[in-house]
Amino acid sequence: MIEASVGQDGDNRAADVRTVQWLVLRIGIEPGGIDGIVGPRLIAAIRSVQERFGIEPDGRIDPGGATLARLRAAPARWADSSDWPEARKLASLHPQFRRQVVTLIDRLRDDGFRPVIVYGWRSVAVQERLFRAGTSKVTFSFHNAQTPDGLPAAWAADLVDERWYWREPDAHVFFRALGKAAKAQGLVWGGDWKFRDWAHVQGRRNAELAAVRRESGLS
């Protein structure tokens, strides 16, 4: 899951650091950014994890070590990801899809819009809540896509203009621009569906949902 040690005096390879940042956040401890960079905040978070598990708090996580094993085995306690800062929402997208969304956001800004992500990745628990509330039609969506280790790697994002959200002043001026720009990026736009999902863009076709679920380790 990580190739080398992370934290105090660790090797701190960016991909490993990012994994640890997600793992710490997954159990409800704030790691700071999900940016692959080790700072005092992350080291303090690792120490908190170790104290919680009764492990000597040396601020470092080693591959094959006790802290990593306990972190992975602990139940997920994700907060609602719609409250995350924008950078974290972007970090929660599958890398390939993220590049497309970054371009999409740039294009919309060029056209004078102020796009923000409402949801990138979200947990299956949040998805089930939205399903029960009737806000979503499915119990697993492209928003829930994850790595086989259960870390965020969403294939969907909901974007709105921060001035309007879903109450646009003028005949879906933002959403139509979103749809056009999304399709130019090769993305699927929810505004084209019968059950219109104006803010929703995704990087895979609906027919691939079962495959994405399997890739997510959720067969």
Ligand SMILES: [Zn+2]
């Ligand atoms: Zn969506």
